Amino acid sequence: MAPVKEARIDLKPEDTAQMRAKLLDWYRRHLRDLPWRRTRDPYAIWVSEIMLQQTRVAAVVERYEQFLKNFPTVVALAHAAEADVLALWSGLGYYRRARMMHKAAKTVVEQFGGVMPASAAALRDLPGIGVYTSAAIASIAYGEPVAVVDGNVERVVQRLAGWGSESREGQAELNRKIADYATRLLDPTAPGDFNQAMMELGATMCLPKAPLCLACPLREHCKTQGEHPAPTRARMRSETAAYALVIRSQARYREILLEQRSEAETVMPGMWELPALADKEFDERHQRMAVRHAIMQVNYYVRIRTAFEDDAELLALPSGQHKWIRLRDVLGLPLTGLARKVLLRADIPELAAVPPMLPARASAG
DNA sequence: TAACCGTGGTC
DNA sequence: TGACCAAGGTT
Numbered sequence: 543m544a545p546v547k548e549a550r551i552d553l554k555p556e557d558t559a560q561m562r563a564k565l566l567d568w569y570r571r572h573l574r575d576l577p578w579r580r581t582r583d584p585y586a587i588w589v590s591e592i593m594l595q596q597t598r599v600a601a602v603v604e605r606y607e608q609f610l611k612n613f614p615t616v617v618a619l620a621h622a623a624e625a626d627v628l629a630l631w632s633g634l635g636y637y638r639r640a641r642m643m644h645k646a647a648k649t650v651v652e653q654f655g656g657v658m659p660a661s662a663a664a665l666r667d668l669p670g671i672g673v674y675t676s677a678a679i680a681s682i683a684y685g686e687p688v689a690v691v692d693g694n695v696e697r698v699v700q701r702l703a704g705w706g707s708e709s710r711e712g713q714a715e716l717n718r719k720i721a722d723y724a725t726r727l728l729d730p731t732a733p734g735d736f737n738q739a740m741m742e743l744g745a746t747m748c749l750p751k752a753p754l755c756l757a758c759p760l761r762e763h764c765k766t767q768g769e770h771p772a773p774t775r776a777r778m779r780s781e782t783a784a785y786a787l788v789i790r791s792q793a794r795y796r797e798i799l800l801e802q803r804s805e806a807e808t809v810m811p812g813m814w815e816l817p818a819l820a821d822k823e824f825d826e827r828h829q830r831m832a833v834r835h836a837i838m839q840v841n842y843y844v845r846i847r848t849a850f851e852d853d854a855e856l857l858a859l860p861s862g863q864h865k866w867i868r869l870r871d872v873l874g875l876p877l878t879g880l881a882r883k884v885l886l887r888a889d890i891p892e893l894a895a896v897p898p899m900l901p902a903r904a905s906a907g
Numbered sequence: 908t909a910a911c912c913g914t915g916g917t918c
Numbered sequence: 919t920g921a922c923c924a925a926g927g928t929t
Binding site for chain 2: 880
């Protein structure tokens with residue numbers, strides 16, 4: 543006798559078999575050629591899954607290979623300095639992900655002899671690896687039959703099953719039902735491909751706003767044909783900010799003034815940024831550039847002012863530690879996303895090409 | 908459980 | 919300009 547909870551899921555065995563076949567067939571013909579789909583190395587897949595958390599595929603594609611070039615194995619990552627790991631993460635956001643993965647790599651080396659845990663349950667014990675990520679790595683790298691539930695799968699299942707806002711149950715109960723459905727639907731003979739197919743379907747067909755139902759391989763099995771309750775919106779606000787680009791020439795090289803955020807900050811602790819201006823207002827003649835920078839619920843409209851070494855009174859340098867950094871070493875530091883963006887757009891010859899490898903340890907430590 | 912942690916593209 | 923959103927985890 544089936545448990546009550548599962549009995550509410552309307553999925554007949556013959557439907558399941560058809561849906562698996564249609565979805566896998568569609569996936570194998572339409573999958574995007576992404577770098578992490580060319581490997582079964584559990585470490586490389588781990589890196590991709592951490593980078594992909596709440597982050598767009600396009601942003602990850604740019605960083606994934608560079609990260610693996612610098613840290614090709616879990617042992618290499620474990621032996622790296624945290625500042626170097628963060629430097630390669632600069633601009634990706636959610637920096638705790640990088641710190642936790644670095645910490646987990648050390649655990650893998652110290653406790654497991656440098657061999658990645660080979661099951662979802664064991665992976666789950668590492669910092670930064672939760673229910674989703676452990677299932678993703680285990681199914682893709684090891685073929686373990688565990689279903690993933692990410693934002694895509696959640697939406698796809700809700701539409702397939704017709705579970706919408708009319709249900710009175712709590713979010714926790716709904717999440718259980720979704721995980722149950724995904725587990726029932728999972729093709730145990732190809733769990734890695736199947737999981738990726740569900741996510742790919744959500745990412746490219748079963749879109750949040752205007753789903754492409756007419757081209758969907760599962761349309762005949764879908765209860766809603768794309769309906770989905772509109773998610774509640776968070777409020778955004780705008781602010782202005784102003785920073786200084788201060789460059790000085792030394793005998794053989796040029797240096798830029800940067801400031802290191804306190805380790806006690808809750809946001810981007812210990813990372814390097816441009817010095818803030820004491821006064822956000824300044825003459826347009828001194829403006830080097832203007833950029834928008836979205837952080838969480840705030841759109842910052844940022845103006846960057848050109849300044850010089852003896853303009854110190856313009857700068858607000860009360861707490862943070864500031865330092866002159868050689869321009870050629872700057873990309874080796876853990877920069878905030880905003881600092882990185884400004885420097886890369888500032889047309890600075892020393893930064894003309896993003897180096898594929900981290901520079902030798904910068905002098906800013 | 909809900910708040911918190913970053914970002915760039917796009918409309 | 920303002921707002922939305924993307925392969926979550928932690929506390």
